[in-house]
Amino acid sequence: MRQMVTLLALFTPLITAISCYLIGRPALRNWFTIVGVIITFGSSLTVAGQILTGQALTTMGGWLYIDALSAYLLVIIALIGMMAALYSINYMQHEVDIGIIGPSQLASYYLFFHLFIFTMIMTVMANNLGLLWIGIEATTLTSAMLVGFYRQKSSLEAAWKYIILCTVGIAFALLGVILTYYAAGQIESESARTLEWTFLLANKQQLDPQVLKLAFIFILVGFGTKAGLAPLHHWLPDAHSQAPSPVSAVLSGVLLNCALYGVIRYHLLLSQAIGSQFSGNLLLVFGLVSMAVAVPFIYLQYDLKRLLAYSSVEHMGIIAVGIGLGGKLGLYGASLHFLNHAVAKSLLFFTAGSITQHYGTRQIARIRGAITALPISGVLLFVGSLAITGVPPFNVFVSEFSIISGGFAQGRYVASGLFLLFISLIFAGFMYHVLRMVLGTKPKNLAIGRENWLSVTAMGIPLVLILVLGLYIPSLLDNMLSEVLVVLRGGK
Amino acid sequence: MNILFSLTLINAFLLVGGKRIDYVIWLVALQGFLLALISTVFGFQTGNNFLYAGAFLVLVVKGLIVPTALFYIVRKIKVPKEIDLVFRPNILFLIAAGLVLLSYWVVSPEILPSDLAAKIGLPVALSLLLIGLLIMVTRKLALSQLIGLLVMENGLYMAAMTATHGMPLMIELGVFFDLLVAVLIMGLFLFHIDKTFGSINTDKLTSLKG
Numbered sequence: 001m002r003q004m005v006t007l008l009a010l011f012t013p014l015i016t017a018i019s020c021y022l023i024g025r026p027a028l029r030n031w032f033t034i035v036g037v038i039i040t041f042g043s044s045l046t047v048a049g050q051i052l053t054g055q056a057l058t059t060m061g062g063w064l065y066i067d068a069l070s071a072y073l074l075v076i077i078a079l080i081g082m083m084a085a086l087y088s089i090n091y092m093q094h095e096v097d098i099g100i101i102g103p104s105q106l107a108s109y110y111l112f113f114h115l116f117i118f119t120m121i122m123t124v125m126a127n128n129l130g131l132l133w134i135g136i137e138a139t140t141l142t143s144a145m146l147v148g149f150y151r152q153k154s155s156l157e158a159a160w161k162y163i164i165l166c167t168v169g170i171a172f173a174l175l176g177v178i179l180t181y182y183a184a185g186q187i188e189s190e191s192a193r194t195l196e197w198t199f200l201l202a203n204k205q206q207l208d209p210q211v212l213k214l215a216f217i218f219i220l221v222g223f224g225t226k227a228g229l230a231p232l233h234h235w236l237p238d239a240h241s242q243a244p245s246p247v248s249a250v251l252s253g254v255l256l257n258c259a260l261y262g263v264i265r266y267h268l269l270l271s272q273a274i275g276s277q278f279s280g281n282l283l284l285v286f287g288l289v290s291m292a293v294a295v296p297f298i299y300l301q302y303d304l305k306r307l308l309a310y311s312s313v314e315h316m317g318i319i320a321v322g323i324g325l326g327g328k329l330g331l332y333g334a335s336l337h338f339l340n341h342a343v344a345k346s347l348l349f350f351t352a353g354s355i356t357q358h359y360g361t362r363q364i365a366r367i368r369g370a371i372t373a374l375p376i377s378g379v380l381l382f383v384g385s386l387a388i389t390g391v392p393p394f395n396v397f398v399s400e401f402s403i404i405s406g407g408f409a410q411g412r413y414v415a416s417g418l419f420l421l422f423i424s425l426i427f428a429g430f431m432y433h434v435l436r437m438v439l440g441t442k443p444k445n446l447a448i449g450r451e452n453w454l455s456v457t458a459m460g461i462p463l464v465l466i467l468v469l470g471l472y473i474p475s476l477l478d479n480m481l482s483e484v485l486v487v488l489r490g491g492k
Numbered sequence: 493m494n495i496l497f498s499l500t501l502i503n504a505f506l507l508v509g510g511k512r513i514d515y516v517i518w519l520v521a522l523q524g525f526l527l528a529l530i531s532t533v534f535g536f537q538t539g540n541n542f543l544y545a546g547a548f549l550v551l552v553v554k555g556l557i558v559p560t561a562l563f564y565i566v567r568k569i570k571v572p573k574e575i576d577l578v579f580r581p582n583i584l585f586l587i588a589a590g591l592v593l594l595s596y597w598v599v600s601p602e603i604l605p606s607d608l609a610a611k612i613g614l615p616v617a618l619s620l621l622l623i624g625l626l627i628m629v630t631r632k633l634a635l636s637q638l639i640g641l642l643v644m645e646n647g648l649y650m651a652a653m654t655a656t657h658g659m660p661l662m663i664e665l666g667v668f669f670d671l672l673v674a675v676l677i678m679g680l681f682l683f684h685i686d687k688t689f690g691s692i693n694t695d696k697l698t699s700l701k702g
Contacts, residue, residue, distance in 0.1 A: 130663030137670045141677055148681060156685050157697040163681070164637050167674060168625070171644050174667070175621070175651060182655045192660035238700045297702065306702065 017114030065127030068483035087458035173222020226259035240309035245353025284324030290317030329406030369442030395469035509581030524554030613654025620647030
């Protein structure tokens with residue numbers, strides 16, 4: 001039963017992808033998309049519920065392994081995937097209506113969209129380090145097709161940079177995997193089994209610390225490139241700004257999480273084998289550098305979607321800092337931040353998508369008076385920006401506050417002080433741009449637009465979440481997080 | 493064995509300075525063949541049957557399919573015969589030699605596996621990885637970046653082979669599948685880039701900034 005639900009969560013996106021490609025009628029294809037993402041989300045929730053009450057699950061001959069951490073990320077992927085799919089239907093139809101893409105291209109959009117979700121789910125479910133690598137490389141390939149979807153000069157450039165930089169980065173991660181395999185091969189004769197988390201964790205004492213450290217550096221560089229950690233983030237703003245907006249939401253909200261998940265798993269292995277000092281400090285430094293790098297680019301930004309992209313660099317940095325600091329508060333904040341950032345950022349990309357479509361430009365300077373031109377999106381852009389910059393009473397504040405208190409509690413004043421400085425600077429920069437876009441007078445010849453109900457639904461889900469999670473953590477999520485914390489602190 | 497490793501390095505050097513694109517692709521194919529040969533010899537020496545399967549995969553994918561695909565791309569988009577290198581070949585050879593020395597220096601004897609093949613093989617593998625990177629950054633055609641990537645992948649395969657007697661077969665299959673799809677997708681993008689920009693020169697891919 002548990003295996004069935006797990007396989008359902010994994011393979012529904014794959015089946016949906018293929019059927020969406022084969023179905024010719026747009027209306028039917030949309031229904032398949034909606035049903036597919038809802039089944040995926042439902043089964044992901046079920047998997048998470050089962051992990052909460054029972055043990056971690058190993059299935060498919062040891063290839064898949066789901067503990068609380070993977071289940072938690074699985075739910076986030078399914079949730080953001082569902083919202084983005086709902087939002088896509090109207091958004092992509094609009095692109096067809098104004099002639100940016102042909103109607104026949106929609107089929108391949110949904111094909112790659114669902115394949116993209118499938119590869120991400122495979123990544124977080126992978127037990128085998130090799131399979132994890134294959135999964136992450138596959139996310140690059142499927143999403144590159146979406147980044148370059150418009151086939152314009154700028155999107156082709158973004159897609160080419162994305163695929164080249166991430167593939168080079170991930171080549172280094174493969175070297176890390178090979179080194180781990182070598183280290184594990186000293187314990188038991190080499191077989192696929194020795195690359196499994198469960199095997200590595202069980203034999204952590206016998207792994208060569210020197211080799212592990214070297215492997216972690218390669219993994220951090222490789223998957224860190226994919227997670228957008230500075231200074232390896234150069235592909236990220238291009239890809240996020242050139243992809244269709246629903247895809248940007250998925251890229252930013254969950255793809256980055258998936259890549260960071262790979263680093264974190266490895267960090268867990270190292271923490272248990274040789275202590276968290278080495279990998280934790282590296283994560284802390286990379287995290288702070290990412291936050292620092294985002295500051296000037298947010299201040300001088302001219303493009304709405306690039307603004308949001310640099311904010312993603314910042315938030316991946318925040319999660320890395322939380323994990324790097326460790327301790328109960330740091331880890332709790334970092335885990336909660338996975339969800340909080342994904343939800344708030346997808347809301348922002350949805351509103352940005354509607355606004356850029358309505359205004360016909362992504363230039364911040366040419367977007368004025370969004371609150372009158374597109375009332376719902378305008379208000380939500382403002383609310384989302386307050387949330388993402390960590391203003392109470394919204395959700396991001398809670399997780400950021402938890403990380404900072406963890407830092408101060410550990411007496412790491414420099415790191416916590418810098419953290420505080422960067423988020424305040426980013427708040428000011430972000431608000432400067434957003435206030436001018438939301439308020440101000442709208443261009444005279446621009447009609448007042450109305451959002452479609454599906455898009456509003458897609459924006460409503462994250463809105464409710466950022467409001468609710470800012471005020472209190474529902475008991476179900478709280479149980480989930482405490483289980484995640486058990487995994488992150490090396491239990492089970 | 494030693495001869496094969498040396499040949500691979502010489503091949504990589506020729507790749508770095510290679511000017512004509514079809515010559516470069518022939519060298520890539522040759523590198524695939526050399527890798528398959530090394531894998532076979534290595535399998536014979538260690539008695540590990542998986543290495544034969546690996547050799548077969550390398551031969552088919554890296555020696556045949558990928559070069560054929562590259563030739564197809566070159567013919568379809570009429571790539572100019574001369575590749576414009578950023579530096580003169582002499583300087584590139586010098587840098588490549590530096591990278592090889594660096595690789596031998598980095599792979600310190602302490603963390604090395606005890607057997608001999610790894611001692612010789614790992615530095616060569618790392619050299620290939622770095623030389624692949626060098627090829628990517630010193631050429632102007634987008635196609636050459638793909639070629640650099642292939643050289644890097646070859647380095648990784650060699651690292652896996654010499655340090656650990658090859659990755660598990662299932663993983664190896666997955667990696668090869670990803671590689672094939674990557675070449676396919678990059679080829680597709682090359683077509684589109686050529687159509688939209690009028691060439692595949694990376695000088696034109698610099699509009700996104702900030």
